Amino acid sequence: xxxxxxxxxxxxxxxxxxxxxxxxxxxxxxxxxxxxxxxxxxxxxxxxxxxxxxxxxxxxxxxxxxxxxxxxxxxxxxxxxxxxxxxxxxxxxxxxxxxxxxxxxxxxxxxxxxxxxxxxxxxxxxxxxxxxxxxxxxxxxxxxxxxxxxxxxxxxxxxxxxxxxxxxxxxxxxxxxxxxxxxxxxxxxxxxxxxxxxxxxxxxxxxxxxxxxxxxxxxxxxxxxxxxxxxxxxxxxxxxxxxxxxxxxxxxxxxxxxxxxxxxxxxxxxxxxxxxxxxxx
Numbered sequence: 503x504x505x506x507x508x509x510x511x512x513x514x515x516x517x518x519x520x521x522x523x524x525x526x527x528x529x530x531x532x533x534x535x536x537x538x539x540x541x542x543x544x545x546x547x548x549x550x551x552x553x554x555x556x557x558x559x560x561x562x563x564x565x566x567x568x569x570x571x572x573x574x575x576x577x578x579x580x581x582x583x584x585x586x587x588x589x590x591x592x593x594x595x596x597x598x599x600x601x602x603x604x605x606x607x608x609x610x611x612x613x614x615x616x617x618x619x620x621x622x623x624x625x626x627x628x629x630x631x632x633x634x635x636x637x638x639x640x641x642x643x644x645x646x647x648x649x650x651x652x653x654x655x656x657x658x659x660x661x662x663x664x665x666x667x668x669x670x671x672x673x674x675x676x677x678x679x680x681x682x683x684x685x686x687x688x689x690x691x692x693x694x695x696x697x698x699x700x701x702x703x704x705x706x707x708x709x710x711x712x713x714x715x716x717x718x719x720x721x722x723x724x725x726x727x728x729x730x731x732x733x734x735x736x737x738x739x740x741x742x743x744x745x746x747x748x749x750x751x752x753x754x755x756x757x758x759x760x761x762x763x764x765x766x767x768x769x770x771x772x773x774x775x776x777x778x779x780x781x782x783x
Contacts, residue, residue: 503766505534506759507562508579508693508717508745513537513545515628515636517750520549523759528556530760534769536562536581536745540636541597543585565594566693567679568671576698578679579717579743582776583688590686593674600672605635611667612644612660619643637661638751653751676704677711684712689776691715691743696727705738714775719744719764721757741775742768 510516511523518526520537527535537549546563553561565580583590609621619640627642628635641656650656660667674682680690690713695701705713718731719742735742744764747756 503534503769504532504760505536505764505769505772506532506745506748506762507534507536507564507581507743507764507772508538508566508720508756509535509748509759510539510566510750510756511537511545511549512628513542514539515638515749520545521552524549524552524556524559524561526759528553528559532760533558534560534562534773536564536579538564538566538579538581538745540566541568541594541601543583543591543594546585564688565683567594567682568597568673569676569679570673576676576704577693578676578683578713579691579693579715580679580683580686580688581691581743583683583686585686587686590682593682597672597674602635604669604671605637605640607669608637608640608661608667611669612640615660615666617644617647617649617660619647619649638749642751676708680708680711680713689714689741691717691741693717694720694747695731696720696723702734705734709738709740713740715741715743715772717744718742719762719768721747721762741772743772744768 511518511520513520537546539545543565550561553559562581563583563585567578569576569578605624606621609619609624612619624639624643625635627639638653640661641653644650644656659665662668683690692713695716716731716735718728718735744762746759746762748759749756
């Protein structure tokens with residue numbers, strides 16, 4: 503059994519449409535995928551429809567919500583949620599609008615720094631205005647214009663945190679994000695937790711709010727990091743997940759689809775936990 507539980511499409515800042523993503527996942531032999539676009543669930547219905555051609559492939563409806571914990575930045579993954587939930591849709595639409603306004607400000611800052619990229623081009627790279635425009639699209643525009651040689655360089659020099667064109671964005675708190683997911687019938691999991699300072703200190707309030715899992719298997723994590731996260735998850739009774747954070751861009755933004763090996767037992771426990779949360783349905 504092979505699974506990738508952290509994937510982005512053109513509904514946010516990925517390079518493949520939901521339909522193309524499903525076809526690629528089937529072609530490389532994945533059994534389970536989760537569509538977890540940033541602050542949007544717009545790609546889920548298309549992915550589920552496309553997966554009807556591949557009965558061996560399960561598509562889990564998900565989302566990745568950017569949130570602000572006590573310190574630094576955290577992302578909360580939501581799985582098995584009701585992607586028709588009106589409250590969830592309305593809140594995510596507000597976050598998407600804030601994301602677009604933030605990106606416009608970053609483009610303006612870059613222009614002020616002498617890097618003349620056009621907002622129309624950034625929006626085009628985000629899917630002709632249909633996707634959720636994000637920093638990777640700004641980075642792509644910088645690469646195209648010859649100001650940097652890679653997406654990584656764009657983030658490191660200009661649009662990463664504390665860089666000259668960086669603009670903070672509106673976020674919900676981690677607890678608010680967890681409540682959003684739970685209220686839509688979903689299961690909340692803390693994404694790439696090794697990046698968070700004082701992880702142990704923030705886990706208790708998040709668990710009290712409804713957090714159910716920890717993303718343990720993730721690109722760039724050493725065996726020691728994985729072992730420590732597994733121990734932490736077991737200590738707090740959290741389900742374990744893993745995925746590539748696939749965007750289809752260069753390796754500075756996620757890894758290749760299906761490239762993160764998630765143990766089969768972990769996948770089975772993840773699915774079992776979701777059924778338990780849903781009353782065994």
